[in-house]
Amino acid sequence: MKASTLVLILATTLAIGAAVLPWPGERATPTQRVIHVNARQFAFDPPRLHVNRGDQVTLVLHATDVVHGLYLDGYDVNLKAVPGISAQATFVADRAGKFRYRCSVSCGSLHPFMIGELVVGPNTLLWRAIALTTIAATGALAFLYTRSREVAR
Amino acid sequence: MTQARAPASRRRRAPTPHPVSVPRFELTSIRWLDAILRWRPLQFTLIAATLGFFVLAILTSLVGTPVGNRNFGIIFVWIVWWALVISLLVPLAGRLWCAVCPIPAPGEWLQRRAFIAPRPLRTLGKRWPNRLKNIWIQNFAFLGVAVFSAIILTRPAVTGLVLLAFVLLAIGLSLVYERRIFCRYFCPVGGFIGLYSMIAPLELRVKDPEVCRRHKTKECYLGSENGFGCPWLVFPGSLKRNAYCGLCTECLKTCSMNNVALNLRPPGLDLLVSKERGLDEAYKAFIMSTCALLYSAILLGPWGALKDAANMEDWRTWVVYAIGFIAMNLAVVPGLFYAATWLSRRWARLSHAPTRQLFIDFAYALVPLGLMAWIAFSLSFVLVNISYALPVLSDPFGWGWNLLGTRDFPWTPYFPARIPYLQVPILIVGLIFGLYITWRIANEHASAPEQALRSVVPIAALLLVVTFGFLGLYLG
Ligand code: SF4
Ligand code: SF4
């Protein structure tokens, strides 16, 4: 078999492996958490939350200036807090990865970009993507190199 | 004759295999398509339609509600139009948007004193200075819009004024200079469309350059009773890249030798045309990639302080922000790229090629990755915010109208948690495409596969790190 074909097969196999094989990363025992998030024009505080997969999370949203919302991507959470009256929701963080939470109530000019991040760890999606990208890049270079050597011969 | 660019940057050493030998499909061989493209009122009809939307966008921006997501101008310009141009039109059809763009139309109609029929142009007819026949003005115009992006994207009145300024500038320039000087040398949108249009699988080219060489009257450039001379100041006979052809189809109509064609071809070929590369275009590639990265952090990231700075909460912080923004674009990223080029040249012993030349050539490897990064970035806010389009269709000014009964359609983000699964493959495609271009460019200078590989590795490493940066911002 030609070297370039071999490279192609090898890289594809590795890439598929990186995308679907079970990924190492320990799973912490699930806990219960209560997280307070303050919303102001145009940021959440804290801007990034970390929980572990399986945790039961209670989000409490406080609005500090005007009415704000919190819509969490991928989870069925949509809160609305008025200054002085907070809102809360409880859910189980059963999917790993990064999920943005966004303001869901028009609160001013930068409202569409008022964004926070919930990282449900271990964030295997990121590591899979990095592995996949590295394999793709090295594979592509190895393929181009072996191909051009075959052509040169 | 045209495309006069800085001579120093056009010098080159190794010959590029001219990509003319690749298979192409001539779209204009389809009878009805050819007939439509040659139909004189086509341009006017299309532009009249986009001009209608454009006027509405300016009006709603200027006198409609100041609430961005309730304003037709903001939603249709920065979400609907933007998504359409960057994710579909540019990757698939290059400068097709320029063919229907309303911005130059009023100036062009004034110049022509006609909507459809060809007539001699009436302007002061001044020639554009040679020194400015490059895209530096465009680069700075884009940067200028980019540092104010958080303001422009979210304040309807500012969007309206910017659009109005574009039209007025285009009119002013067309009264003084021949043809579409605004499109060719100023338009910030045209800058990025031109750069990324080189990837598109659609091109306008002459069928046989030899016919053009022998053809004395050159109607395509000078105009005839069948149409105007190329509004973009391009001579189709020597056209090898999409960068500056606005696909207006005038030359298709004027050429008496029937020598102009619209082709489908493999994507990205223009990036391998070494003869016309220049430092101005290289910088366009740096600016565009850097802006995609910065926007992903500023607009989509969780950092409130960064948003406050971009939003001019206080002008001192904004000045620091602006300096940082511009330095990233003009110094930091090009500097890193220069370092990679220097390493590449040393390690591969490419001493016959000047570093500056390699720096310019390799910059074109950033074009595919940059376009894919823009698409990945756009997905993040387009799918989340596209549902605003329905209410503003019913209530463009935000005054409480309900023309189509969709005014109260709620904000509905579309599968936001799935977006990363689209972004990862899009970025990987951009990276592999970019590596392929790097490889081809390396082979213009290297004489053996080993040498090519050595010269590719530092650039490839940098492209990989840039990709990691995007992955970190989207998934990390
Ligand atoms: S008019 Fe046609 S044949 Fe003549 S130079 Fe132009 S494109 Fe070529
Ligand atoms: S006249 Fe021809 S070459 Fe010139 S912009 Fe129009 S389509 Fe492109």
Ligand SMILES: [Cu+2]
């Ligand atoms: Cu808000």
